Amino acid sequence: MPGTERQATLVGAILAQRGRHRPGLVGEGFTRSHDEVFRAACARAALVTALLADRRRRHPDVRPHVGLLLDNTPEYVYWLQACALAGATAVGINPTRRGPDLRRDIQHTDCALVVTEAARRPLLDGLGLPMPVLDSDSPDYSALLADHLDAAAPALPPAPETRILLTFTSGSTGAPKAVICSQRRLARAGEKLCQMFGLTAEDTGYACMPLFHGNATMALWAPMLLAGGTVALRRSFSASHFLDDVRRYRAGYFTYVGRAVSYVLATDPRPDDAESPLRLGFGTEAGAVDADRFQRRFGCRLVEGYGSSEGGCNLRQDPAAPPGAVGRAGSGPGDDLAVVDPETGAECPRSRFDATGRLVNGAEAIGELVNRTARAGFEGYWRNPEAGAARTRDGWYWTGDLFHRDAEGWFRFAGRSADWLRVDSENLAVADIENILGRWDAAEAVAVYAVPDPVAGDQVMAAVQLRPGHSAGPADAPALAAALAEFLAAQPDLGTKMPPRFVRFVRTMPATATHKTAKAELRAARWSLSGDLVLWRPYGAARATSAGYRPLTAQDVEKLHARFAEHGRTELLSPER
Known part of the structure; x- marks a missing residue:
């Protein structure tokens, strides 16, 4: 029966893996039983305890933080479970961050240790991090682990209120904030989804979203751990491999963000698309149009949720929800x-x-x-x-x-809110992007703001007032596009989701009576062709190359608005929005 193998706590669920030889973790070229995952986690729990023993003696009341700069690999899962066993805190490091921003994330969260891999190790070069960095692909790492391969689980499991995760989220101002998540909260989230969707030990969850984000950690890893099921890992999301993967691993459940769903739908249809083990997807921002298309094409229902990494508010889903509704409030404690x-x-x-x-x-x-x-x-x-x-x-x-x-x-x-935006289900702080664009020597003033995406969430738009001596007429467009792309490509702290989709070159930056930039006016204008030159990167174009940016035309605007209509989002184009 559903739930018979479920445990009340994260540590209890991890301990229940011991001696179970069913697949617990599968992926690109590997299969690990539940018992193998458990033993790998014990070894790493012992390793982190040994490496940080001196620190723990000096600060006995301080739980160690372990930064995880890893793709979706077995090592990520091993370390999540190792931290749970050792009473440490796993810090999900976002690999789209760069340079000083990446260093700030690691140091702000007081990481005593960073675990990475060969593919991500170069991101840390030159940062001068004061803590040890373990490369999980290196011989040194294997040698360190060799002394702990037979380690047992800690005799005294951490209490449920022990901090297990710090998950970054971008707020309305300044640098990203690190959200605290205890073992109790993560277990409750996993148990809630187990019950809601009837997940059992027979189920496989396909983890194609990055584990550094709460989408995969809270909505897939945690419920599958509590259910005793199998986690299928994809190192990084791939629309072209999506259907092959779920068939290969017999995955019936997956988590998503809206942009990922649209990428899968953009792949070439196959006659046998509906012949899939998938029965349920859980995520955000897919939109009613894409959700319907996905269900008709793949025979899999998408359940939209609303929540946040902070955990302060969640909306209950209901199949009876009218089009466009996110959900209703639940009836339990904390649902007012x-x-x-x-x-x-x-x-x-x-x-x-x-x-x-x-x-x-x-x-x-x-x-x-x-x-x-x-x-x-x-x-x-x-x-x-x-x-x-x-x-x-x-x-x-x-x-x-x-x-x-x-x-x-x-x-x-x-x-x-006006000062933050959400691209591909990641929050971005406007101030961070403005600070970077403000370095461009051609820019006199810069304003960054959100404009709606035709499928889900937002896109980044910037208004730029050029310095005297620079012009932005039609004849200047090729040179401006090349200069802008060259500048963006040279910025070490420009995250992969930060480059603007649209750039409007204004003669004078609009201002309020208090001399603040009138962003409401810019947001209302969006990409309208009102005499200003607007450069854009068409969907599918490179993020920051001279070939990526080109002038927006009236025909482009018509096609863009048609995409909004296709996805049922034309209301976002009204002057009031």
């Missing part, structure tokens, strides 16, 4: 959700729609989603009490996301 005016805290009126389904009272109905049960599942940010206090001000948990709620209680997502 409301949409409120962020200025007054008053609850917004319920949203109303006309006969065509268009929202008719958005100005009054849209507000910020809050949880009036303070903190709920939120356990704080690492070394950032100010940000934690802002999340839980006035006794409520504030999501920073805009929603509206209809008369039947369905919540619909309406956007995000």
Whole structure:
């Protein structure tokens, strides 16, 4: 029966792997039994304990943090379980970060040790990190492990409140914040999904999303561990290998973000697409159009969720949800959700729609989603009490996301706060991108803001006012495109999701009466051809090459708007949005 092999705690689930010889971890060229995964985790738990013994003696009350700069490999899973056993904290390091930003992430989270691999090791070169770095592909690493291969699990398992994860998320300002996640919270998240989806030891979950993100760690690894099932790893997401992988590993469950779903749908259809073991996908931002296409093509239902790495707010899914609805609030403790005016805290009126389904009272109905049960599942940010206090001000948990709620209680997502954006399901801080673009010697002023993506989430758009002596007429477009691309390619701290999709060259940066950049005006203009030169990278083009950027044309705008219509997102193009 479902749940018979489930354990109440993460450590209990890990200990239950001992002696089980069914596949626990499979992937590109490897198969590991549950017992092999357990023994590998014990060896690494012993290794981290030995390596940091002196530190632990000097600071007996400080739990060690282990940075994981790894792709989806067995080592990542081994170390997740090793940290759980040893009472250490795994820090998911985002490999799209670069240079000083990457160094900051590692040092801010007080990593006492970093584990990486040959493919990612060059990212750390020149950073001058003060802590040991273990390359899991090196002979030295194998030699270190050799002394611990027969290690047993720790005699005293860590308490459920022990911190197991620090997961980075970008907020509205400044550098990314590290969200604290205890073993108790992670176990509860895994158990909830096990129960919701009926996951058992017979199931295989396909982990094609990166394990440094909560999507894969909280919504796939944790529930499969609690269910006693099998995790199938893909080193990095591949749309072309998706169907072959789920067939090869007999995967019935996977997690996703909206952009990944659109990439899979863009692959060439096969006559046997629906002949797949997949029965369920769980994730965010796929959109109703793509979810329907995915189910019709692959015979697999996608269940959209709303939540955050912080854990302060979650919406319950229901197959009866109307189109465009994210979900309803649950009925258990910590589920007192409301949409409120962020200025007054008053609850917004319920949203109303006309006969065509268009929202008719958005100005009054849209507000910020809050949880009036303070903190709920939120356990704080690492070394950032100010940000934690802002999340839980006035006794409520504030999501920073805009929603509206209809008369039947369905919540619909309406956007995000002005100073942050979400690309491919990753939050990016506007300030970080502006600081980088501000280095361009041709730029007098820069503003970065979110514009809607035709499929899911946002795209990065920038407005640039050029310095005197530079012009941005039609004849200047090729040279500007090449100069911009050359500049972006030379920035060591430019993450892979940061380069703008659209760049508008303005004669004068619009300003408010208080001399702040009028971003609302820029967001309203988006990519309209109002006399300014707008460069863009067409979808599928290289991120930062001279061939990637080219002038946006009226025909391009028509095709872009057609994509919004195709995906049922034309409401995002209204002047009010």
